[in-house]
Amino acid sequence: MSAPLITGSIGKPINRVDGVDKVTGKAKYAAEFNVPDLTYGVVVSSAIAKGKIKSFDASDALGLDGVLQVFTHENRPKLAWFDISYKDQDAPPGAPFRPLHNATIKYSGQPIALVVAETFELARYAATLIRVEYEEATHETDLEANLHKARKPKHGVADLLKPPPPKPRGDFDKVYNEDPNKMAGRYVHAAEHHNPMELFATTVSYDKSGKLTIYDKTQGVTNSILYVSQVFNIPFKDVRVLSPYMGGGFGSGLRPQYQLFMAVMAARELKRSVRVSLTRQQMFTFGHRPATVQNVALGALADGTMNALYHDAYGETSQFEDYTEVVVNWGGQLYPTENVKMDYKLVPLDVYSPLDMRAPGGVTGMHALEVAMDELAYDLGMDPLQLRLKNYTDMDHNEKRPYSSKELRECFRQGAERFGWNSRNPEPRSMKKDHNLIGWGMATGIWDANQMPARAEAVLMVNGKLRVSSATADIGTGTYTIMTQIAADTLGMPVSDVLFKLGDSDMPIAPISGGSWTAATVGSAVKAACEEVGKSLLKLAKKMPDSPFKGVKWEDVTFADKHLRLKNDPLVAISLQTLVDQNGGKAIREITGALPNAFKQKNYTRSTHSAVFVEVMVDEELGTVKVNRVVTAVASGRIINPKTARSQILGGMVWGISKALEEESVMDHNLGRFMNHSLAEYHVAVNADIHDLDVIFVEEHDDIVNPLGVKGLGEIGIVGLPAAIANAVFHATGRRVRDLPITLDKLL
Known part of the structure; x- marks a missing residue:
């Protein structure tokens, strides 16, 4: 046999x-590749948010034995990018930021000089000796104070992956005003920073022939080599970029960051190998999840049939690029409402361009939408899960086409069963243990399967x-x-x-x-x-x-x-x-x-879906929130590896808890600077914050989405968590907190 x-x-x-x-x-990371004849660069950051540099005094730094050069806009080399425009693979419409371009200061923390020395310690010390005189201008960094300046985004190639809101359909205003049941709410999201464990660094190995081998922290070596080739006008054959390992990115490594430019520039000028590493504080100076203000209004008939949906959003962007996100489109994909009005506008501020951050736009927009759904359910006296099932659809009503596959209904069923949702007492403040209020909440998640x-x-x-x-x-x-x-x-x-x-x-x-x-x-x-x-x-x-x-x-x-x-x-x-x-x-x-098989896919919307169920415990006296347990059921096509797949969803769930309850980049608008730029003051979830997390993969077959039948898992794990937590907090306390993060001062 x-x-x-x-x-x-x-x-x-x-x-x-x-x-x-x-x-x-x-495993070696970008700052760990030791190359011969290595020198070290330390970046000097601007102390103001807007204005211009009047003068530099680098004499004390240059007087130190072992300091090789101080690069500024006054002595930087002539670069190809000043003559022709360039774009990286993740650049939004506008003019990309150009380090050391001129004396203009566009945002606080902008890189204004690079000190290069024989040792890192010497370069770091020399950087403290640089004296800069500024001419300061009035800056604007407050999103909510500048909503009156909002405008439509500039459109470009990015619209293919980040489509603008669909055109209005039906007559929202008339139907909403006539609806017997309706809600309206305003939702505010604070800015967030990525904070991966590995700091951003670039090591450039300079060959005597002028060829460069670059070890870069990046989520795409192809993007880094495109950037270097365009900016410095170097043939591809003379550059090689390597990034075998990355200690976390979450979107912060999609665009080339300024340490790459600094290191390559210095290596070419000094004809030496150079490493430039950024500090934790400097990682708050090159992109973040944008602060966002949203308005949602929903109308429904007495039986829960939703027939009116309004969703608008105001997102911050820089003065030089139009960073956009898909924030408001999700409701038209998830719910078959025929009277819909959506809008999305940008408010240019004196900040660096925001940057894609895990589930960009999705986790922001779905928080507002799914909390609004919970509010509507309470207005109707209806179970939040039943409201979603009542308005379930297998069609993407934005595009008027079916999904290639959608097992969200099964996610609801399996998730609710595992969680024990049927045992929920719907009355707020009805569930208690000792001095803690217990709350149960749920939400839906959706993300593109591209x-x-x-x-x-x-x-x-x-x-x-x-x-x-x-x-x-x-x-x-x-x-x-x-x-x-x-x-x-x-x-x-x-x-x-x-x-x-x-x-x-x-x-x-x-x-x-x-x-x-x-x-x-x-x-x-x-x-x-x-x-x-x-x-x-x-x-x-x-x-x-x-x-x-x-x-x-x-x-x-x-x-x-x-x-x-x-x-x-x-x-x-x-x-x-x-x-x-x-x-x-x-x-x-x-x-x-x-x-992608465009002919096969053109008549379908391809998405990943999830259902999230959460239990929170809120201390009635202190207002502290503990997420006791979470069940996330995911429909994501074929699962290649259940172990790594589960880890992806767990990571998203942890971040969802962190986003809902802790993460907030605090801007001092007087200075135009993020003030809590360290892991001591920028709070993220730690082991003590995480308890019982359960993941269910719902079987889903899809032979349209791609030859493997797989859908991505990176974003779907976080999308529904903040809304589910917010809904659970309301169920526990009876207090509806619409702004994130939900900190104890908002509950006391």
């Missing part, structure tokens, strides 16, 4: 293939091992692992025989790793490249003497147990090693790409 075939690795909870390197310290173009290389080596690569990033999501699984599964190999490489601009091109699209995007490219290797193997098999594969078509074969096999008779097989041996001692190498 023959042994059973090795089954595929997709769907199995295998350990992270990069886990050992990370826990043993073998796929972008990407390429990958697959090489079946002469020893029978498989090496696969793509210039993507692993930002902690498990990309190394799931790409290994996809490759192994495609060619019927054990994961131990597969090596996946990423984070190198010399590898086949891939987009920035964000938007929850990496698994679908790079995974599809990896699958395609491995299939091309498989087709080459089939050709070799056909050429073998007395081959049982003569005349066999591609669709008639499969790969399993390291063999090429006939689908209808798996015992007819040839080992992959035998086939490689037939290739004249050469590896089998294939490079190919994967594109």
Whole structure:
């Protein structure tokens, strides 16, 4: 009796293939690559929010032995970007910020100088000796005080991924005014900063020939090399960017940050290797989740049928770029309301451009929408879950088209059952334990399931091992692992025989790793490249003497147990090693790409969905909130690795708790500066804040979304949490807090 075939690795909870390197310290990050002849750069930041630099005095710094140079706008090299415009892969419409461009100060903390010295300690000390004289101008950094200056965003290519609000439909004003049940609310979100554990750094290794090897903290080496090439007018062949590991990004690494510019500029001018690392305080100076003000109004009939929906939002942006988010569009996707009016405007302020931050726009807009739904449910005297089921739809009513798949109803069912939602007493302040009020709340989550173009290389080596690569990033999501699984599964190999490489601009091109699209995007490219290797193997098999594969078509074969096999008779097989041996001692190498199937996808909206159920405990005397337990049920297509997938959702849930109750970047509008720019004062969730978190993956099949049937998980874990927590806090206390974060002073 023959042994059973090795089954595929997709769907199995295998350990992270990069886990050992990370826990043993073998994994290196951008500031840990020690290169010969290394010098160190420290950035000097502006002390004002708006105005111009009148003078620099760097004489004391330059007088120190070992200080090599102080770069400012007065002595920076001539750059290509001052003659031609450039865009990075995540740039919004406008003019990107240009470090050391001129004497103008656009925001507080702007980089105005770079001190380079033989040691980091010397560079840091010398930076404190720089004396700057400013001519200060009046600045505006208060969103709520400047709403009257709001305007429509400039539109551009970004609209493809961040579409503007749909046109009004029906007659909202008339229907809303006539509705017997309605609510209206104003929701304010504070600015937030990403604060990944790894600080931003760039190490540039300078070769005597002028070529640069750059180790950069980035969510896309392709984006970094595009930036460097355009700004410094360097041919691609003379630059290589590497980022094999990243200690958290959350969107902050999607755009090249200014330490990359500083390090490359200094290395080229000094003809030395240079490392520039930013401080925690400086990581509050290059982008954040924007402060946002929203207004929501909902109207419904007595049976809970929603027939009127209004949602507008005001978001902050810089004076030089129009950063936009999809904040108000979600209600038209989730609920089949025929009278809808939505609006989105920007308020330019004297701040740096906001930046994508986990579930940009989605977690902001869904908080307001789903809290409003809870308010409407109470006005109706209706269970919040039943209100959502009453208004359930399988159509995206913004686009008038169905979803490629949508198992949200099953998310509601399984999540509610696991949580015990049916035992809920709907009356606020009705559930209590000792001096604590108990509250239960729920909310819906939704996020886009996109796929972008990407390429990958697959090489079946002469020893029978498989090496696969793509210039993507692993930002902690498990990309190394799931790409290994996809490759192994495609060619019927054990994961131990597969090596996946990423984070190198010399590898086949891939987009920035964000938007929850990496698994679908790079995974599809990896699958395609491995299939091309498989087709080459089939050709070799056909050429073998007395081959049982003569005349066999591609669709008639499969790969399993390291063999090429006939689908209808798996015992007819040839080992992959035998086939490689037939290739004249050469590896089998294939490079190919994967594109979204626009023809197949154009008639469908592709989204991931979730249902979130939360229990909170609120101290009646102190106003402190503890999230006791959370159940999140997710419909996200095919799950490649349940272990890494669960970690993604858990991470989003932790951040959702942090966003709802703690995170707030506090701006002193007199100074125009974020004041709590440290982990001591910028509060994030820690172990003591996290209790019982439960994740359910609802089975969902989707053969439209991409060849793998996968949907991203990075954002969906956070989207519904803040609203569910806010709703639970209301149920516990009877006090409706519409602004985030919900701090104890708002409850006392």
